[in-house]
Amino acid sequence: MVYRPLLDLPKPADMFDRSWEWSELTAFVADEGPEATMAVVSGRRRQGKSFLLDSLARATDGFYFCAYEATEAESLRRFGEELGQYCGSLAPMRFDRWEQAVDALLELGRERPVPVVLDEFPYLARATPSLPSIIQVAYGPRRPERLRSRTRLLLCGSSLSFMGKLLSGTSPLRGRAGLELVVQPLDFRQAAAFWGLGDPRLAVLVHSVVGGTPAYRREFVRDDTPAGLDDFDAWVCRTALSPRSPLYREARYLLADEADLRDRALYHSVLAALASGNATAGRIAACLERPVSDITHPLTVLQDCGLVRKEADAFRRNRSVYRVGEPLIAFDHAVSRPRLALLDRGLAEQVWESARPRFLSAVVGPHFEQICRDWVAHxxxxxxxxxxxxxxxxxxxxxxxxxxxxxxxxxxxxxxxxxxxxxxxxxxxxxxxxxxxxxxxxxxxxxxxxxxxxxxxxxxxxxxxxxxxxxxxxxxxxxxxxxxxxxxxxxxxxx
Missing domain, CATH: 3.40.1350 (Trna Endonuclease; Chain: A, domain 1)
Structure with missing residues (x-):
């Protein structure tokens, strides 16, 4: 295997922006320190984390393993097969326990700094709840296997509720990570450039629907972008309101990605109340005809998932408001969900004609206020x-x-x-x-x-x-x- 120097590693030509994230990751993997190190990379799904880390592994001859929902035995089998292929073994490697697999990863870094990516780490940890503790032991401060390895382990996941707890409180991995990187959606200016929108008014309208999630342009609408303001209404109908488009159901799948959300009907109702303009805990509870105590936990979990944000009043610090943190969810609850039966029948134009005023007032108006705050901040x-x-x-x-x-x-x-x-x-x-x-x-x-x-x-x-x-x-x-x-x-x- 040919060793490529990691310093000054150029960003891949097909990667849009993400210059800061790329520089942080390359600095981490290029660290010439004598012992193994660990990083945690998180962010909501569709933000390009896997593309970023896969590109990093390819550019540095590192090892990339993407998990999926499976039993511990199947995950270990797949891991052994892919690690064997990476190492050029004639036969798959075999591991009976994750302790052996993690030590094998440490062995990769005996000669040089080697990036090792475990993508969708929450799937592995749910099948093997002790895995964070296993990594904690393997990365013990005085453990010989760690001290003689320069493996750069990157744990990545899309479940913000899970990843947020990985390094907090009493978590076994608290204090072990040398880098904690959250891959955020593109800001409103980056999103306009990514979608190729030169008209600022059109850019605000599109951002109010899809936000700054890169995958929505490439994978979800196959580069279908509105040709101009006159095409915006038709674009909404053929993408976000079309049952044939993956974007149509995406807002509902964002909740499904979070395993910590038990009563999904309640969480959807909380989001619907927020999208209707009920911004305080009391007004949300009243809208749902429940006591405030019933919605406190759902609001906390939705904040942990990054789907809701809490903002304190600048002049009344004991008063806070809640806002939907993902534009597509606000659009879905304001426009799509109330008319799903009609949309499923292909009546997007009729639904949009009646829903457009609500979209402008309940979705674009508040979103424009947030864009203004973001402009001041950045x-x-x-x-x-x-x-x-x-x-x-x-x-x-x-x-x-x-x-x-x-x-x-x-x-x-x-x-x-x-x-x-x-x-x-x-x-x-x-x-x-x-x-x-x-x-x-x-x-x-x-x-x-x-x-x-x-x-x-x-x-x-x-x-x-x-x-x-x-x-x-x-x-x-x-x-x-x-x-x-x-x-x-x-x-x-x-x-």
């Missing part, structure tokens, strides 16, 4: 708000006179000089509405309410985010330095 230049954004969230400003609360879509705190946590901006986001001075006045009123409560608002810059544009009066206010305006062009191409 793309906005420090001078945009007079400081480096550190925390970007939503908030509710109480109005004691009117006895109401003003919801603020984008709350920015950041660093100004030596001070961290300075309130830099309050922003409002409107997807389908031309914004005017009335929106600015509302933001200024919220600033005055905060100032009356003793909050330092001296650095606050009001901001308006719009997918439909701004009035001339508001543009004039921007020129006077009274407001920051962010349109679709700036979201996708500016700072």
């Amino acid at each position: 793309f906005a230049a420090p001078e945009t708000f007079g400081g480096m954004p550190i925390d970007v969230s939503y908030g509710t400003v109480a109005d004691p006179v009117e006895r109401t609360g003003h919801e603020i879509d984008v709350v920015v705190r950041g660093a100004v000089g030596q001070d961290n946590g300075v309130l830099l901006s309050l922003g409002e986001a409107k997807w389908d509405r031309v914004m005017g001075t009335g929106h600015l006045e509302r933001l200024k009123h919220a600033v005055s309410l905060l100032a009356a409560r003793g909050t330092d608002t001296s650095a606050v810059r009001p901001a308006c985010y719009s997918g439909a544009g701004f009035t001339d009066e508001l543009k004039a206010a921007e020129k006077r330095g009274e407001v920051v305006l962010v349109d679709l062009e700036r979201l996708y191409r500016g700072e």
Whole structure:
């Protein structure tokens, strides 16, 4: 077997982006340390983890093994066959226990750093619950087999609930990993480039359906991308709403991938309540006509799976809201699930005609607000708000006179000089509405309410985010330095 140097390993030409993940992985496997090391790679299914790790193994002459649901005996048999082929053995290797198999992996690294990938590790661990403990023992700090091996073991899995617990709490592998890498979906700018969408408005609409999951373009819709805004409605009907398309059932399969989800009907109902605009635990419970205690555990599990995210109110830390974390699930519950019987009969156009207004208000509107928060967190230049954004969230400003609360879509705190946590901006986001001075006045009123409560608002810059544009009066206010305006062009191409 020919040894290829691991330093400065070029990223495969057919890999879109993932430059940071590739650099982290190559740095891990190129480590010239004298002892065996271990990494944990996780992320929701369809994000390209297997492609990334298989490419790494191929580029470095490493060993890649992808497990599937099977008994311990069958998994060991397959593992022995593939390891034998990798080593050039005339006959398959035979292992009766995983202790022997893990030691065989350590032997691979006797001469050089060798990447070893165990993909879909949760399948192996469910068939052999003691496997994490077996690896813990094999990677003992003073174990001779580990000290004389330079095997770079990478454990990978798509079950976030399982992988998240692998290195936490009392897990046997806690403290053993030298790298913990989570492969995230592509951000909204990367997704637009990946789908080849030059029109920012179309990019937001497509992202509101499929998010940043790479596999949805390649494997699920076979590179069928909307030709333009005029083609978006037809594209939705022939992909996400077509029973012939794998994308049609994908949202339901995302839950099926998580073995920790027992009562799937309850989890679907929680997601449906969230997609309907019920963002607090109390409102979700009321929608399902259950006590709050019944939905606490499902919400926690859905957060562990990455399907729901919890956000604390910037001004009321004891109040939190929940949001669907996967756009395709929000789309499915808002558009598809209520009309499954009609969709199964091939009536996508009729369903979409009636559901499109709900899609724009219940799916695209909230998703656009999240895109605006992501823009501030990852793309906005420090001078945009007079400081480096550190925390970007939503908030509710109480109005004691009117006895109401003003919801603020984008709350920015950041660093100004030596001070961290300075309130830099309050922003409002409107997807389908031309914004005017009335929106600015509302933001200024919220600033005055905060100032009356003793909050330092001296650095606050009001901001308006719009997918439909701004009035001339508001543009004039921007020129006077009274407001920051962010349109679709700036979201996708500016700072």
